[in-house]
Amino acid sequence: MKIAVMGAGAVGCYYGGMLARAGHEVMLIARPAHVAAIERDGLRLEAQGFDEHIRLSASSDPAAVAGAELVLFCVKSPDTESAGDLLRPHLAPGALLLTLQNGVDNAERLRKRLPQAVAAAVVYVATEMAGPGHVKHHGRGELVIEPSNTAAVSSEAVAQMLIAAGVPTEVSPDVVGALWAKLILNCAYNALSAISRQPYGVLAQAAGVADVMGDVVAECLAVAEAEGVRVPGDVPAAVRRIAETMPNQFSSTAQDLMRGKPSEIDHLNGLVVRRGAARGVPTPVNRVLHTLVKLLEAKAG
Template identity: 40%
Template sequence: MSEVEPWSLIYKKIYVLGAGAVGCYFGGMLARTHHDVTFIARPERAKVLNEAGLEMDCKSFHETIAVKASTELSILSDADLLLLSVKSLDTERTIAQVQSILPSKAVILSLQNGVANIDVASKVVANPIYAAVVYVAAGMIAHRTVKHHGRGELLIGNPSQVNDQDDQYLQGICALFEGAGVPCSITPQIKRDMWLKFLVNCSFNAISGIGQIPYGEMVKSPEIVKLIEEITKEFLAIAALEDVNITMSEAVAINASIATTMVTQVSSTAQDLARGKMTEIDFLNGYIVDLGKRYGIATPFNESVHALVKMLESQIK
């Protein structure tokens, strides 16, 4: 690999599978720096992106980026890097659809919520699959505008043991994003970092969705702060049984950081419900509830917010 641009020899053709806020933000940052990025999107979004470009209304800039978009999975046949940003509930179906199309050289980076997606995808494809812990506050306005509310960094790694080939792939991904102005680092403890982000999702997403309320407003309510604390206690008990040890002080600190660095953000769960779409709640608090049943641990607070989001989902036509 070249010393100057090692990523250019590995990741020439980049595809974003799942052109929501996360996919459009990170794919847009790469496209903005003239990488060959194609978004796989639904027909309406693909048409608008092709015709009018991707508008990035970000904290440090506001630009419209000329991008390529398609509805066709068949174009993935020349992929070098696939940014997987579909909803967790769509992972298995989506990976099964592309399994015969993706070349064996293609590297997959999961930008998804939850902690089960790598395992789900790995059972379907043999391609290298890596996890990204995503900390970005962003949402989509109509079909072509990413509204960036804050942060935007990635932690990446292999939940399994890293070998020399993995290290090369991961370093290439880091160089790619760093060159596009996205802070990105490789972490040897990616499973723990995934669970720390998972904690944030379980603490904030459902409540934000139920109340259609941004994070900064949530923590102004003492009752909600107490609810977050109880959800967190249950979460940590389950995490320990999954060999992930997070202290209560660590958990409190990372929850607090989200409320202060993403003040105006509403959760992806809230955004889905507002658009009349099914959420990822079964892979967030619902996953904690399922693990609790498996281990014989009561999780009444996680069960409560999970049940309320499921109730709201049941109203979706």
């Protein structure tokens, strides 16, 4: 299959690399420094079970998406609309766009910009860009995909392709609930990891952190209930399990702040605060965490 990855950072490079390793034709649309390194040496994918240089295509021009049957849409949540606008003139009419992003509303926002089929995906992976053209995989990697049968390729076909490439994938009709479950995990960990500059395993052992995370989770679940969303599974247990399965991972928010980049906090704890205010649900702990990260962003310039 011909696949493009829009916003090939750590997440996009990992999944694009896995698909290219399985023999698919992959185009990464990334920043120029990554493109130059990939064109010279291939994409270095340092996974838990292998460390390989994978040959694939890369470009910094959104027009390189042309002809792709599947587009993995991996930009930061604040860039969803602008990236969609850049892609619109170049997308194949039957393309399927799969949003591999943090937050709960990216697919909905992208559908307002594009006529192509858009399906949301929930991403559970620990990755980082260790250097230009070098993605490091710290753990997990499974995907939950929203059903879609209106594009040239279906969600089921994409799931089977990903599974064959070594990516555990399921198609679920309850992606909204799964997106909220992932949002709650991000709200529990991302800001605290960013503020403390600690990986999950160290962070979770610090005094008082478990209680703060418990308060965050309780607020998020209350907002989800007010929104009419059923969050599946044992969320507190899932929060505890993150530190066990990704002990060395810094949150994406922490990685952004350490690089002096804007974070997605407005679409994580900030979204919970906004939705809570609209529904009359108090969210004081999420508000404090959101505010502290915004202060750190401002300090970084």
